[in-house]
Amino acid sequence: MKRRSFIKKTTLASVGFGLVDLNPLVGNRPSARNNFSVNGSRLENRILELAKFGRNVNGQGYRVAFSSGDIEGRAWLFELMKNAGLETRRDEAGNIIGRRKGKNNSFKPIAFGSHIDMVPDGGNYDGTLGSLSALEAIEVLNEQKIITNHPLEVIVFADEEGSMVGSKAIAGLIDPGMLTQISHAGLTISEGVRSIGGNPDLIANCKRNKGDIHAFLELHIEQGGILEFENLQVGVVEGIVGIDHWEVTVEGFANHAGTTPMNIRQDALLAASKLVIAVNEVITGVKGSHVGTIGKIEAFPGAYNVIPGKVMMGLELRDLSTEKIELLFRNIEKRAETIEHNSKTKITFVRQPSVSKPALTEKSLQQLINKSALGLSLTTKFMQSGAGHDSQNIAQIAPVAMIFVPSVGGISHSPKEFTNTADMTNGANVLLQTILAVDRT
Amino acid sequence: MKRRSFIKKTTLASVGFGLVDLNPLVGNRPSARNNFSVNGSRLENRILELAKFGRNVNGQGYRVAFSSGDIEGRAWLFELMKNAGLETRRDEAGNIIGRRKGKNNSFKPIAFGSHIDMVPDGGNYDGTLGSLSALEAIEVLNEQKIITNHPLEVIVFADEEGSMVGSKAIAGLIDPGMLTQISHAGLTISEGVRSIGGNPDLIANCKRNKGDIHAFLELHIEQGGILEFENLQVGVVEGIVGIDHWEVTVEGFANHAGTTPMNIRQDALLAASKLVIAVNEVITGVKGSHVGTIGKIEAFPGAYNVIPGKVMMGLELRDLSTEKIELLFRNIEKRAETIEHNSKTKITFVRQPSVSKPALTEKSLQQLINKSALGLSLTTKFMQSGAGHDSQNIAQIAPVAMIFVPSVGGISHSPKEFTNTADMTNGANVLLQTILAVDRT
Numbered sequence: 051m052k053r054r055s056f057i058k059k060t061t062l063a064s065v066g067f068g069l070v071d072l073n074p075l076v077g078n079r080p081s082a083r084n085n086f087s088v089n090g091s092r093l094e095n096r097i098l099e100l101a102k103f104g105r106n107v108n109g110q111g112y113r114v115a116f117s118s119g120d121i122e123g124r125a126w127l128f129e130l131m132k133n134a135g136l137e138t139r140r141d142e143a144g145n146i147i148g149r150r151k152g153k154n155n156s157f158k159p160i161a162f163g164s165h166i167d168m169v170p171d172g173g174n175y176d177g178t179l180g181s182l183s184a185l186e187a188i189e190v191l192n193e194q195k196i197i198t199n200h201p202l203e204v205i206v207f208a209d210e211e212g213s214m215v216g217s218k219a220i221a222g223l224i225d226p227g228m229l230t231q232i233s234h235a236g237l238t239i240s241e242g243v244r245s246i247g248g249n250p251d252l253i254a255n256c257k258r259n260k261g262d263i264h265a266f267l268e269l270h271i272e273q274g275g276i277l278e279f280e281n282l283q284v285g286v287v288e289g290i291v292g293i294d295h296w297e298v299t300v301e302g303f304a305n306h307a308g309t310t311p312m313n314i315r316q317d318a319l320l321a322a323s324k325l326v327i328a329v330n331e332v333i334t335g336v337k338g339s340h341v342g343t344i345g346k347i348e349a350f351p352g353a354y355n356v357i358p359g360k361v362m363m364g365l366e367l368r369d370l371s372t373e374k375i376e377l378l379f380r381n382i383e384k385r386a387e388t389i390e391h392n393s394k395t396k397i398t399f400v401r402q403p404s405v406s407k408p409a410l411t412e413k414s415l416q417q418l419i420n421k422s423a424l425g426l427s428l429t430t431k432f433m434q435s436g437a438g439h440d441s442q443n444i445a446q447i448a449p450v451a452m453i454f455v456p457s458v459g460g461i462s463h464s465p466k467e468f469t470n471t472a473d474m475t476n477g478a479n480v481l482l483q484t485i486l487a488v489d490r491t
Numbered sequence: 492m493k494r495r496s497f498i499k500k501t502t503l504a505s506v507g508f509g510l511v512d513l514n515p516l517v518g519n520r521p522s523a524r525n526n527f528s529v530n531g532s533r534l535e536n537r538i539l540e541l542a543k544f545g546r547n548v549n550g551q552g553y554r555v556a557f558s559s560g561d562i563e564g565r566a567w568l569f570e571l572m573k574n575a576g577l578e579t580r581r582d583e584a585g586n587i588i589g590r591r592k593g594k595n596n597s598f599k600p601i602a603f604g605s606h607i608d609m610v611p612d613g614g615n616y617d618g619t620l621g622s623l624s625a626l627e628a629i630e631v632l633n634e635q636k637i638i639t640n641h642p643l644e645v646i647v648f649a650d651e652e653g654s655m656v657g658s659k660a661i662a663g664l665i666d667p668g669m670l671t672q673i674s675h676a677g678l679t680i681s682e683g684v685r686s687i688g689g690n691p692d693l694i695a696n697c698k699r700n701k702g703d704i705h706a707f708l709e710l711h712i713e714q715g716g717i718l719e720f721e722n723l724q725v726g727v728v729e730g731i732v733g734i735d736h737w738e739v740t741v742e743g744f745a746n747h748a749g750t751t752p753m754n755i756r757q758d759a760l761l762a763a764s765k766l767v768i769a770v771n772e773v774i775t776g777v778k779g780s781h782v783g784t785i786g787k788i789e790a791f792p793g794a795y796n797v798i799p800g801k802v803m804m805g806l807e808l809r810d811l812s813t814e815k816i817e818l819l820f821r822n823i824e825k826r827a828e829t830i831e832h833n834s835k836t837k838i839t840f841v842r843q844p845s846v847s848k849p850a851l852t853e854k855s856l857q858q859l860i861n862k863s864a865l866g867l868s869l870t871t872k873f874m875q876s877g878a879g880h881d882s883q884n885i886a887q888i889a890p891v892a893m894i895f896v897p898s899v900g901g902i903s904h905s906p907k908e909f910t911n912t913a914d915m916t917n918g919a920n921v922l923l924q925t926i927l928a929v930d931r932t
Contacts, residue, residue, distance in 0.1 A: 274750030291749060295795050306903060307784035308732060308809050308877030309715030312775050314901070319785055320771055323764035330761055334753050343748035344760055346793040347802075349786065354736050354805040356786050364795040368749050436749030460755070462747060 086194050088186045088482055090475030096182045097474070100126065100166060101174040110465055111174065114234035115167035115209035116242030123166055124246055127181065127206060134188045136204060141256035143219035144208040144248030150188060152201040152489075158264040160488050161203040161448075162187070162481060165210035165440060170234060172211070173467020175474075179455070180269040181206050183478035187485055198489040200264055207440045208246060213239045215253075217440035221447050222257040229253070263448035265415055265488050268441045269481045270452060271469050275460025282431045283476050284423040285454030286416050290435040290442040291340075291368040292408035294375050294401065298344075300325065301396040304351060304359025315357050319349050321393035322361035328385035329365065332378060339434050340369035340378060365399070370408045370434050409442035415451035415488065422483035423453075428476055437462075453480050527635050529627045529923055531916030537623045538915070541567065541607060542615040551906055552615065555675035556608035556650035557683030564607055565687055568622065568647060575629045577645060582697035584660035585649040585689030591629060593642040593930075599705040601929050602644040602889075603628070603922060606651035606881060611675060613652070614908020616915075620896070621710040622647045624919035628926055639930040641705055648881045649687055654680045656694075658881035662888050663698040670694070704889035706856055706929050709882045710922045711893060712910050716901020723872045724917050725864040726895030727857050731876045731883040732781075732809040733849035735816050735842065739785075741766065742837040745792060745800025756798055760790050762834035763802035769826035770806065773819055780875050781810035781819060806840070811849045811875050850883035856892030856929065863924035864894075869917055878903075894921050 103126065104119015106112050113119035128146055131138045136148030149159065164180025184204040191198070208216030212233045218224055229240040229250055240250040277285055302318035326344050333342035343366045349358040365382070367375045379399075386397040416432065423430045433454065441450045455477035458468040544567065545560015547553050554560035569587055572579045577589030590600065605621025625645040632639070649657030653674050659665055670681040670691055681691040718726055743759030767785050774783035784807045790799040806823070808816045820840075827838040857873065864871045874895065882891045896918035899909040 272750065273747055274752070275755055276752055279755055293749070293796075305901065306714060306878060307782065307786055307807055308734070308879075309713065309903065310782070310877070310901060311715070311717055311780065312771075312782060314716055314720060317771075317784075319767060319788060323767035326760060326764035327768070330753070330758075339752065341748065341751070341753060343758075343796070343798055345748055345790065345795050345797050345799055347760060347788055347790045347799075349788045352787045354786050354807045355734075355784070357784055358786055358788075361788075366748055366795045436751070437747060438749075460746065460751060462750065 084486070086190060088183070088190055088475060088478040090471055090478070092189070093182055093186045093474060093478055094471050096130070096185070097174060097178055100178055100182065110171050111168055112170060113166070113168045114170055115212050116233050116235040116237050116245050120167050120235070121246055124206065127166065127185070130185060131204060134185060135192060136188060140247035141219070142249045142252045143216045143256050144243045144246035145216040145220065145256070146206040148188070148204040150191070150202040152198045154199055155201055157200040158262060159201040159203040160198070160265050160267070160485055161205050161263050162267040162485060163205035163207065164268050164270060165207045165216070167209055167211050169211045169463045171465060172463050173465060175271045175457075175467055175469045176273065176462055177210055177270070179271055179469065179474055179477065183269045183474070183481050186478050187482040190482055198486070200489050202485065208248065209233060209239065209242060210440050214438070214440060214443060215239050215243060217443035219253050219256050220258050221443040223443055223446065224253055258447055260447050263444070265412070266441060266444045266448050266450045267415070267481060267484055267488070268439060268450070268452045269477045270439060270454060271462065271467070272454040272457045272460075273437050273462035274457065276433060277431065277454065277456040278458065278460060280431065283428040283456070283473065284430045284480055285433045286419045286423070286430055287411055287435050287452035287454055288416060288432050289370040289408055289410040290439055291370055292372055292375060293406040293438075294367050294379070296365040296379075296399045296401050298325070298363040298365050299398045299400075300361040300363070302357070302359055302393070305357045307355045307357050310357060316394045317357050318361040318395055319358040321389050321395040321397070322347065322363060324389045324393070325386055325397065326363070328389065329382055332381045332385060336378065338369065338374065340367065340374055341436060342367045342378060368436055370410065372408060406438060406442070409445040409450075411441070411445070411451045412449035414491075415449055418487040418491070419451055419453055419480060419484050422487055423480045425483060426476065426479055428480065451484075453477055453484070525927070527631060529624070529631055529916060529919040531912055531919070533630070534623055534627045534915060534919055535912050537571070537626070538615060538619055541619055541623065551612050552609055553611055554607070554609045555611055556653050557674050557676040557678050557686045561608050561676070562687055565647065568607065568626070571626060572645060575626060576633060577629060581688035582660070583690045583693045584657045584697050585684045585687035586657040586661065586697070587647040589629070589645040591632070591643040593639045595640055596642055598641040599703060600642040600644040601639070601705050601708070601926055602646050603708040603926060604646035604648065605709050605711060606648045606657070608650055608652050610652045610904045612906060613904050614906060616712045616898075616908055616910045617714065617903055618651055618711070620712055620910065620915055620918065624710045624915070624922050627919050628923040631923055639927070641930050643926065649684060649689065650674060650680065651881050655879070655881060655884060656680050656684060658884035660694050660697050661699050662884040664884055664887065665694055699888055701888050704885070706853070707882065707885045707889050707891045708856070708922060708925055708929070709880060709891070709893045710918045711880060711895060712903065712908070713895040713898045713901075714878050714903035715898065717874060718872065718895065718897040719899065719901060721872065724869040724896070724914065725871045725921055726874045727861045727864070727871055728852055728876050728893035728895055729857060729873050730811040730849055730851040731880055732811055733813055733816060734847040734879075735808050735820070737806040737820075737840040737842050739766070739804040739806050740839045740841075741802040741804070743798070743800055743834070746798045748796045748798050751798060757835045758798050759802040759836055760799040762830050762836040762838070763788065763804060765830045765834070766827055766838065767804070769830065770823055773822045773826060777819065779810065779815065781808065781815055782877060783808045783819060809877055811851065813849055847879060847883070850886040850891075852882070852886070852892045853890035855932075856890055859928040859932070860892055860894055860921060860925050863928055864921045866924060867917065867920055869921065892925070894918055894925070
């Protein structure tokens with residue numbers, strides 16, 4: 051949501067240091083309870099330092115999970131966490147977990163963190179921002195000599211960009227066949243987990259039960275362009291979308307493109323094109339932040355001089371609601387039936403097994419994030435996450451919430467991925483204030 | 492054109508043998524001047540005999556140009572032509588040419604024929620019907636002891652389905668680089684020409700000049716479904732279409748299919764789909780027998796979860812008129828500009844060098860074919876050829892005309908290619924009567 055239209059984006063100076071002195075709106079803050087904030091320079095410097103691990107000879111980042119860059123980066127972060135006074139260990143899945151005692155250690159911990167592995171040729175902010183901001187929150191609490199009521203836990207998950215083995219292991223979602231699959235680095239997941247200090251044979255031991263974690267918070271770059279497009283500073287994530295895939299086949303009749311008149315053709319590509327447009331119309335014709343994409347297409351036989359007899363496409367639908375996805379798909383099927391009839395083709399949809407179910411975040415945590423952001427005079431928007439995150443697995447065993455900050459140009463999974471220092475600092479401050487707000491509830 | 496609606500398709504019995512006795516309409520024939528006709532059984536038997544050459548172990552036809560099947564089939568036909576009394580030779584391009592003397596040998600010859608090579612896994616009628624019907628016409632003239640005024644020439648061209656080297660050589664259209672290209676059989680065209688008895692070094696010698704051939708006639712299967720669809724027996728070909736190809740590129744912006752809202756996408760496939768439909772609308776929105784096809788498409792990067800950033804397609808337009816092709820293309824360009832504007836994409840068309848210019852047949856010859864067909868109580872239609880033929884090359888140096896007979900299901904370049912004996916016999920009779928009609932003019 052937009053707070054007030056006259057609020058401009060805050061600068062690094064205004065949010066990072068001396069917030070109380072510099073921000074004219076501070077007297078109006080709905081929940082301002084302290085005048086400390088994260089050290090934006092320290093956060094940014096650590097992000098840039100971590101970015102050096104795993105660079106290839108072209109200077110590109112290949113810190114894919116279980117690569118030498120990932121192993122070295124995790125060791126570097128492990129040391130920083132220890133130096134920050136955290137009781138730091140690696141669990142059986144290779145997750146790094148740093149614990150900070152609270153006033154009441156019978157309370158369940160407030161956990162927060164993210165991941166530091168990247169996709170091949172990825173960027174420096176995806177996962178990294180959330181992991182290093184979690185450490186930054188600890189640094190500030192140390193500096194301010196604040197002891198929270200709950201114990202705190204910084205978690206740096208294993209292989210988010212591939213198997214999500216780290217968060218799945220904690221949530222008890224490990225599929226037996228998963229460990230033998232090949233990771234981005236070429237190792238099996240099992241070998242990879244071992245390479246970062248885990249023990250795949252005992253991986254079931256790191257599972258937490260429902261109630262073991264008081265709350266889990268994850269700060270992340272948006273990876274989309276909505277916040278930038280709407281000129282907003284903080285996204286309050288309502289949930290992580292479910293994903294469904296269908297293989298779509300359009301069957302017409304291949305024939306000579308020179309000798310077959312237009313009126314007796316059964317052109318599979320013409321029918322497929324109508325379906326691509328129909329999918330777009332169905333998606334944009336219903337209110338909501340669901341998305342639908344046809345990202346791949348192939349025509350057979352695929353020559354200038356042959357009318358396509360068959361077209362294969364890939365359809366993806368994403369939404370927070372499984373029912374919404376089903377409704378959209380039924381509407382697409384109906385449109386396909388009309389196209390089939392009018393074009394004398396046959397259209398079939400085969401649902402793919404690799405679905406991901408929607409994961410909702412906790413409403414009370416969303417409200418605390420929003421209040422914390424507003425308290426920092428930041429503009430906010432309640433939004434969904436179109437991409438997957440470790441939080442979606444932790445949501446199976448604990449209340450979770452996510453904080454988004456803008457991605458410049460909406461670009462992610464690319465060396466061009468970028469988030470401004472001011473926006474990163476804003477996000478880390480919201481994380482810090484939300485941890486304290488959760489601790490007070 | 493349809494002659495009279497009550498005329499049904501003639502049967503083999505009615506057209507092949509005893510036409511005068513059996514056909515009740517014979518008294519009304521506009522140009523009936525003789526009561527002999529081709530031997531449909533002999534024609535069909537020869538087609539089936541030729542079909543045995545070049546069959547692979549699966550029984551499929553692979554009599555591609557310069558293969559052993561093509562070489563053996565040509566040798567078999569050469570003997571048949573010699574046995575029919577033709578002065579038979581191979582020219583420098585490997586074309587088989589059989590000459591029959593006329594009453595006045597200072598007259599330029601009336602030539603007719605086709606080819607016997609096929610596409611890989613092709614059918615038994617494409618080219619073969621025209622070649623063996625040309626021989627059949629000679630057989631009937633021999634049987635009827637008819638000597639024409641003009642000398643006659645049966646021509647069986649070399650490699651129609653690939654380089655068209657035979658008809659191009661006669662028309663003086665050999666491009667120097669052409670002979671080093673690889674044929675369907677794997678030989679260079681030069682090696683191939685040598686393998687069927689030609690001499691590529693002297694290929695320029697077989698060129699004929701304008702005026703050297705009085706007329707050239709080619710009987711061919713339609714390779715499309717128009718005659719069958721309209722229940723007609725003979726097509727009078729008005730010309731062989733020109734063909735133009737464009738590589739079409741649609742550039743949008745590739746982005747995450749989960750995190751990019753529908754309203755800020757620049758989806759290249761959505762724009763490309765609109766263009767596919769626009770092309771179809773432009774083609775079908777203008778009267779005529781032109782055709783337009785998008786036969787190939789590829790989306791980049793081509794994954795379920797990425798909005799396509801680029802799409803490449805192949806556009807083909809065919810018509811008898813170059814001006815019509817240009818008009819259609821300009822209309823497509825205009826539609827593309829609107830799509831570009833509305834979808835924030837960039838669409839570019841790159842014309843490909845491999846164009847084929849339209850070739851018109853001679854109007855007076857068309858009329859003689861039509862008259863001959865009507866004289867045989869056959870239904871006719873003036874139509875274009877959407878496929879290429881040797882006649883399009885010969886049209887550069889001589890008046891040409893083509894006779895089409897129906898292809899069952901409009902199927903060609905396939906083992907399923909089929910033309911009924913009755914239709915083949917009709918076509919051969921029209922060829923015979925047209926030769927005699929041309930000879931009289």
